[in-house]
Amino acid sequence: MVLTENEVRLINRILTHDLEAFAAKLKLINKEIPQLEEKLAVQLLNLAERLSRRAIGDQERNICLTICGLVWEHKNKAWDNLPSFLMQVLSRLGLIPSARMVDLNYNIENQEFSNLGSLIAQFAFESKLLECETQVIDDYFITLSTFQKRMWDLIDQKNRIGISAPTSAGKSYVLANKIVHHLHLHGGSCIYVVPTITLINQVSSDLRRLINELELNINVGQTYSEKHISKQSSNILVLTQERALSAISQGEDFFKNLELLIIDEIQNIERVANEDNDRSRDLYNLIREFEDNLTPKKIVVAGPRIKNIDEVVTELFGKEAQSINNDLPPVLNLSYSFIYQSGKVLFRQYSTISKKPKSIIVDNFPVNPLKFFNSVRYNDSSFTLLNSILNNLDPNEGNIVFAPTKASANSIAKNINGEAKLTKELNSLIEYVSNSISPNYSLVSCLKGSTCYHHANVPGFLRTVIEKAFSKNIIKNIVCTTTLMQGVNLPAKNIIARNQSLTTQSRTGAKLTPYEFANLRGRAGRLMKDFVGRAIVLDENSYEASQEGDAVQTTLFEYPEKKLSSGYGERFIESKEEIKQALLAGSKPADENSFNDLTTHIRHMVLRYGDKVFYMLEKTGITISSPEFDIVNTQLRDLAIPAHILIKNPHWDPLVLNDLFLKISSSNFKLPSSPFAHDFVDSLTEVLELVKATTPYYYNKYTKIRSDKVLRKCLIIAQDWGKEIPIRTILSWKGEPSDEDIDHTLDLLNTEITYRLPKLLHPTFSMLEQENPLLSFMEHGAYKPETRRLIEFGISRELAIKISSLLKIEGAPTQNSELSDWFVKSELVRIYETNALNHWENIQIEPHIEGVFYP
Template sequence: MEQLKKEILNNWLNIDFYSVARKIDFNNSNIEISKELILNTIRCLDYETSVVKNPSVNYVITIMALMWEYIDHEKYDIRKIVVKFLSRIGYPTSAIIADDKFDRKKNMFSPLGSVLEQLFATLNQEKNSIIVNEREFLLTKFQIEIWTAMDKEKVIGISAPTSAGKSFVILLKLLDTLLKHKLDIVYIVPTLSLLNQVTEDFNKNIKTLNIPNCNVVNSYTGQENIYTNNIFVLTQEKAISAFSDSENTFSKDMILVVDEIQNIERIKEDNDERAKILFDTLNEFRYKDNVKQIIISGPRISNIEKTGEEIFGIKTKNITTIDCPVLNLTYSICKIKDQYYLKQYCALCDNPLIMKITNPTIIEGYGKNKYNDEFLSYLNCFIEHLGQKQNIIFSPTAKVARKIACHLSGKGEVNSKIKDLERYYKKSVHPNYSMVKTLEKGVAYHHGKLPQHVRRTLEIAIRNKWITNIACTTTLLQGVNLPAQNIIIRNPHLYQNRNKYSPELSNYEMANLRGRAGRLMKDFIGRTFVLDETSFLDSESYDEENTFSDANKTLPTGYNERFEENRNDVEKIVMSNTPVNENMEKYGDLVSYIRQSVLRYGTRAVNKMKDVGIKLSKEQVAAIVLKLKSITVPKEICAKNRYWDPFVLDVIYKKYNEDVPNSPSKRGVWAKLNRMFKFLRDTPETNVMYKKYIPKRFQKGSNRSYLLNLCMSWSNETTLFDILSNNDYQNKAEDKIEDEIEDTIETLQNTVSYRVPLLLKPIFDINNPESVFLSSMQAGAYRTIPKNLIEMGIPRESALFIDKNIFNNFKIEENEEPFLIKEKLKKVVIEKRDTLPFWINEQLDVLG
């Protein structure tokens, strides 16, 4: 039987191999499907699912997926056996694709034939069925394991392939828990896109399942205690900010969920602040007694139980699977001695299948990096051959993603919703915005620099499959659910012009990228197409034997490696009064971390720092305590600016005594902002932070003035359309205008609303802590209504539109509690949302 199983697998993989080669015009050969093959396949599957003690889930799903795709369904009705075999191995959810009459409300498959078969299928499905508030759900065997563990375990580490459905079952169990207990949920995600997705998922399921007394929010104010159950969906930046602003943060009994935990890996790097913020946030939760359960989750994490134990100091339950409910195949083009070959990689096979490409003349740009017209035409042709599938084309940079999308020919006529979206972007961004041009063809691009309202609406259009081809950057690796049957990637380079610091996709990142093809209950098969295999073999991150293997990652759980590497320098500086400066690039953040820890905890910092891998003696910490007594800046100011060196903060406290503005709308604000910039730039001790937060091109001269103007326009609620319209685009080529539009958007998104507030925060905390100026810059609004709408999760441009069209005469009582203001605004928006344009309305699911 084992030999027959191998033959069956090889036959079906060859059928797909030759079919794909023929589809993309590389080879015209074909393999016929015989009746004998079908009978032997069913025989093997029956054996594997009923006789074998621990059946291979991946084998069954691989064979079942390929047979379902290629069999003649009019001649062979295999729906019943698909449901039967997949139910046997605990994956009835995958069988839903095969049953177009599946009752999603009752969670029932259509009749399977005999009463006995129906009985056995029902018994198998009952093992994988759960009920939340009288609503039944089918889960996989792996999902059931998560569900059961969340009833018993304090800390749970979950590792699985991308499409295994771990986030869905976690969400369901959290809502089931809220039906029985009064708890808060803190759900930490790495990006705004994922924050929006998780928020909408919670709101949708709360409504569907009729879960009472739940309040889903994207920020922490400390005034949410009036609600029975709060669900805080936060980025790591929002979570750490909450800890900085209050000593009683997250004081109710709570469950902590950390999605995409693999992002802490970059704490090994000295310049990745976001990874450090995530790691430090987790350490804040480590010492809170009211955290009743902790769940960390990520794709393909080795020894995730060790990660949980080292971060939180508690034994962690490991729930790991390598089984994937979707078959993922990788096809690559390689060049051997001037001949082109196509390879097929499957996780069940030690070696890839390979065939010579008989029509190599269509291949362009192999072994090169430039995205010129010749390569883009070839890419366009390649995608057209794949047919009307949903394709994601991986791009090394945001600019290249836009270039690819502009060049693709698309699918011709688009539906009315996409035409409406084009008009919406013209009016809310700019008539020359590149996305307008690409949407005309049903094509889009997606990266981290999109305006929030564009990102939100674009993801909705993609999920509804109104857009077929999407050029995408590494945002795809951050858990965003953009459905696609095919992923197309040229090479592992995350650059166009190489230098010694040029980043590349790792083997692990490539595995996660490939896992984005195909989604649970949506697709049986997801395919990845690699257009240049040699570029992977030449990369330091890959070895030929494991080029496209399903790589795992072991996560660092502290600063130990970097601290030991720089121990001598770090100890020398922390034992002195020397402020952190630009000569400490490799370890300056560790110096600041140590000083902040000692300032906060005193001699207790010895054990706190030891928990994160920084080992200093009691004597050393006592000496640092003495050094810190020389500073006069209050401790609470340092606590609110935890990534600043206290000695640098002390310089600001002593030297900057000028007036700072209360609001961006007052006269003279530009000049005050200018003086703050000059002080931080020209003061030797603060210059290192100025250079850290202000991009080089904006650090001086007319570009600095331009940045200040953008800060003022953004804070004073000038719409993005008006900001871009005020730019002088006369006598410029169209592509140059498009570049400048995207550059301005990036500056507003990253520098104005994120970097500048971080730079100016110490000055405001010291001189005017009640000022709303920085929060206005972060939000892009200073008035109460639009600012609150933005804090509720509505994108800025949409919040300004809603304020103008719904709340024109709306009055807010003076000194009214912020949570009451939000409740009133939410009620009005929900009542009037049907009066709003379609694409504005679609962004309001974050409200519930």
């Protein structure tokens, strides 16, 4: 497409107006920016009108979206006809949901758009609506974008599908409705795999809300247990890859011939092609397990901007697989940066329709530029600049600040001087956090400025209420780590990052890739929340320091696609001789290298598949010869450890497990089966010392504890945790804890106690007492059946402990010896209606009871 000089000039004028207006809003320039001229707006809208009527490509569509977004952003309130005009243009672009965002009089209850005032325009708009309208069930219809409708139809037409689209394209919305639609028509069950617990909670909540609203008999679970699988209704399990693999080992029959398998954030499998990473390997192996052995009727994998999504699904599922991709987001995202050049600070604007950034000289940079741009760390200058920006943004806009680490997230949040009005809801949230953790918890003081931090060390129940408070604009600013990039849906108008560094120590440390940084910036502006989103980079010079030339520098602000590699092929070829030598020699993982996981994987595959292993390995990019197979097979047959124990511990090398088995078999270990056992700490200490002595490689891999004193402290906390003692009590056993003590204990709880130590202890427990529930008690922080049932139902651990004491379980209906879904739901409704819980506790259970229908 070739634009005329006048058209180029018009586009440059609106981009320049936006840059100047935003700079003035941030008080960076001493210039009063007049309102957008009506004549310019009309000329731009006419251009968008003409472009939208053509058979347009990505460039034209991006120009149209940019014009619509910026005219809407800088509109005069007197332009009454603007919404109807933009609705027409956006509908031609296939962005009906975006059209809904600009329709100020949209009827949510009846899902009706405003009248456009012209019969011809109305007919054209209604025609587009009909094209994109989709029936979920009976009389419940949704209106999708053109891309979302293509997604919907492709899932109907094909059984193996790959989806690539920008982070704000609304993939999750389509998938949730499609799951409900498909299970309503066909029955059966669905597995939805996501990478984090936070996403499990979010996806489960969205699904429950939709199912309850439609009064459907579909169960949603967050863990697998055969006791909770209803034979009379459909089931949706939302699981991490680890939980899914564990579930398959417990009840393979349930997972055979599923109706649907959804794998979200598929880009996470790439690390298996480049490094030894348990989580990536689990995800890849899970996909292979389903495709090769369990054969769901439909498999959908999805991720942001996967360049070769067609190749990926072909490699995973064969030639019949089909993919769909989309590069046009439904919202406009613009990026801005500060850069120091020739003794001046420039404020830059980057957009997808401009080859070079637009710049404006900053008149009022709030700090000494030499002190700011010469440091990679967040320091006083950084906080002054950040506060200046945040305090000049619209108070009704949600802001996310990216932090490279959990510690820096806490520090940044503490140093944000929010100008918050202590509303009733904010005060109640502060009181809730204070009572749940401690008045000394730094999050309490942060919230007084309407600011908080959000990362893996914040207890899950607090992350839930933080997300809810942020979405309601009770909290204005939220400081996040990289967890933000894994699909967490926080509706933010603005995202601010100092730079793309993942370290606070130097400019040469680990950094987000341009792809990762683009996904981070793409979180600004969310469908159905903000039509225009802005990402602000405080220090563009930090990127220039490691790059050469303007062409490379601007890649930081592009939206690159990722070429995804899957399988082990590349790494296997690189270390083929070393791997085969280790296999033939019967070498065990002892030192860090690039192929320990591959020798372990090959041994497990030989163990599981026998002489069928050649074909199964070849699918993953690995080849071994018949003589090599014979030697490995003989080594495995000679092991003393039972094969079923090896299969239950796929991350551990079979030869190492055999050594551990022999040591344990010759000992007199008796594991505690309850957190109330008097020898809980001593017994587990003894087991861990044996593991450390037998296999220091795995001990150092799975735990960061190097001190006997810290290990003992950790086990004492783990015992209280398993006893269902609330976090507040655990923290304050020696009196009111300091903020440092709180952070340290929460770090132990969220990493060592609920994740690393159970992973390290799992082989020993599977050798000695396969049915011992203690590790599950440690992971969930609960031992009572009713509390665990509530946690499995999706209630946070802290709230589940409180609710379990309020349940009327005498004579309660059971389901395979445990509390039935119907009973749990009805009790949640009863407890909710009796006002036994506070406001923020009620908010956590609302997704479970909204529109609850009892068949």
